[in-house]
Amino acid sequence: MHVGEDNMVKEKSNSYWIASTKETNYPKLSEDLSVDVAIIGGGMVGISCAYYLKNEGFKVAVIEAKRIAEGVTGNTTAKITAQHHLIYDSLIRKFGEEIAQQYASANIWAIEEIAKIIEQNNIDCDFIRQPAYIYTQSEDYIKQIEDEVKAAQKLGIKASFDTSLSLPFPIKGAVRFDHQAQFHPRKYLLPLAEKIPGEGSFIFENTRMKNIEGENPYTVITDSGKITATYVIIASHFPVYDHFGFYFARMYESRTYALAMKIKEKFPGGMYLSAESPSRSLRSQPYEDGELVLLVGEEHKTGQHKEAAEHYRKLQEFAHEHYNVETILYHWSTQDCMPIDDIPYIGRITSTAANMYVATGFKKWGMTHSIIGAALIRDQIMNRQNPWEEVYDPSRFTPLQSIKKFFEINADVAKELISGKLEIPEDTLRDLKEEEGSAIEIEGRRIGAYKDDKDEIHLVDPTCSHMGCELKWNDAEKTWDCPCHGSRFTYTGEVIEGPAVNSLKRIKLGE
Ligand code: FES
Numbered sequence: 001m002h003v004g005e006d007n008m009v010k011e012k013s014n015s016y017w018i019a020s021t022k023e024t025n026y027p028k029l030s031e032d033l034s035v036d037v038a039i040i041g042g043g044m045v046g047i048s049c050a051y052y053l054k055n056e057g058f059k060v061a062v063i064e065a066k067r068i069a070e071g072v073t074g075n076t077t078a079k080i081t082a083q084h085h086l087i088y089d090s091l092i093r094k095f096g097e098e099i100a101q102q103y104a105s106a107n108i109w110a111i112e113e114i115a116k117i118i119e120q121n122n123i124d125c126d127f128i129r130q131p132a133y134i135y136t137q138s139e140d141y142i143k144q145i146e147d148e149v150k151a152a153q154k155l156g157i158k159a160s161f162d163t164s165l166s167l168p169f170p171i172k173g174a175v176r177f178d179h180q181a182q183f184h185p186r187k188y189l190l191p192l193a194e195k196i197p198g199e200g201s202f203i204f205e206n207t208r209m210k211n212i213e214g215e216n217p218y219t220v221i222t223d224s225g226k227i228t229a230t231y232v233i234i235a236s237h238f239p240v241y242d243h244f245g246f247y248f249a250r251m252y253e254s255r256t257y258a259l260a261m262k263i264k265e266k267f268p269g270g271m272y273l274s275a276e277s278p279s280r281s282l283r284s285q286p287y288e289d290g291e292l293v294l295l296v297g298e299e300h301k302t303g304q305h306k307e308a309a310e311h312y313r314k315l316q317e318f319a320h321e322h323y324n325v326e327t328i329l330y331h332w333s334t335q336d337c338m339p340i341d342d343i344p345y346i347g348r349i350t351s352t353a354a355n356m357y358v359a360t361g362f363k364k365w366g367m368t369h370s371i372i373g374a375a376l377i378r379d380q381i382m383n384r385q386n387p388w389e390e391v392y393d394p395s396r397f398t399p400l401q402s403i404k405k406f407f408e409i410n411a412d413v414a415k416e417l418i419s420g421k422l423e424i425p426e427d428t429l430r431d432l433k434e435e436e437g438s439a440i441e442i443e444g445r446r447i448g449a450y451k452d453d454k455d456e457i458h459l460v461d462p463t464c465s466h467m468g469c470e471l472k473w474n475d476a477e478k479t480w481d482c483p484c485h486g487s488r489f490t491y492t493g494e495v496i497e498g499p500a501v502n503s504l505k506r507i508k509l510g511e
Helices: 005-010 044-055 087-094 097-123 139-154 187-196 307-323 366-381 401-423
Strands: 034-039 060-063 128-138 159-162 172-182 201-202 209-213 218-222 225-234 249-264 272-273 281-289 290-301 324-338 346-348 356-360 438-443 445-451 457-460 472-474 479-480 489-490 496-497
Touching: 034 044, 034 218, 044 060, 044 225, 044 356, 044 366, 060 225, 087 097, 097 139, 097 172, 097 187, 097 366, 128 139, 139 159, 139 172, 249 307, 290 307, 307 324, 346 366, 356 366, 366 438, 438 472
Parallel strands: 034 060, 034 225, 060 201, 128 272, 225 356
Antiparallel strands: 128 172, 159 172, 209 218, 218 225, 249 290, 249 324, 272 281, 281 290, 346 356, 438 445, 445 457, 472 479, 479 489, 489 496
């Protein structure tokens, strides 16, 4: 075991994608301005939208609350694939062949579109064609895998059934998709972002959207100025502006954990994902003169598992069980929006909001869906026909497919709202150890406390600034996470991820 690996989960997570690329340094918005399109969020969707729209002659402004390409884009597994777990047989059964066909065609197109953008812009981003596999070690999944192969073939995907993969454990069967790909997401996105500023277009970092007012044009209010725009695109992962689209009631947030390790053996190539849970995803990545192996899994609903560090430990165990691990160099976690009917929401934010758009709910498959989202929104702004409008329409209503999940998600939210308020923690300030956080009791109140490595105590009101759920401490990331809709806050209370846009109230002892 690598020296220090025992302490790995206590250290701050570090994404390989972020660590291996330069930090960006775009300015903060400092004066009011006017553009054609304001884009809220500087991840894969936001930058892709800006890239397409600037090429069409629009003046755009990307507004990012922190640094671009550091949120979900900086923490993804970066698989560019139309293989989204076992989905096609289910899509055909739930929505019919036409809708499933739109989904498949869009994602196959997206792989080639990303390849085209890379070639046109001469981007060096470790783009490699790979087959993708969903494998199972259990007889129980064989029928589902066989059905998936047939469904995918029916929709025009090059799919096949495989029984022998070069994995270090036996499998019962797998579905293989050919001509998929992988890349380094920041090496891809940062050069594209460099093309945005200039000729009336901008990227602003450290600029947080606070509200949107008016219509035709919209005024985007940020913490450092206002931007007036005819069109607004909400590209902030979980929509930080909802416009009565009730996205918080139609999605939940799921966290996943990743390790990047050096192993003694040569990785056989390919991208792998288990059919069964807890999921295990594997791919390699060129690294210096060798390679890293990325192991990802252990997903769970945000804010609903007490010890996030335990998930890293389980991945470590899996790695050591199956590989000769030399060292684990990076570990990080990410968060994904899970829509209730398994299909992302891309298009007009509501059926009545003519010039406001959203792209969210990518359900862990953000690389292809980001580019699909950007192209679809570009086409809608330009009044062009897009072949995938129907499948991704955010205003679709799919009662049979969604109602059970809708009630599950919102019953969970109601439970968290009520039980969180009733819960008076047993711990007090005295129980807190160094680098430990917890909800504690002070004078009958529930207070969020974290003791840092210099023994300084940071106290916040652990009530989510979005809709008031009680936050849970995340021991692996040292954050306050919301079990209701997935907002996350630093231990000093600043927003890391929305839908919340306001910081937590800081508490001073004696207040
Ligand atoms: Fe909605 Fe916290 S994210 S209540």
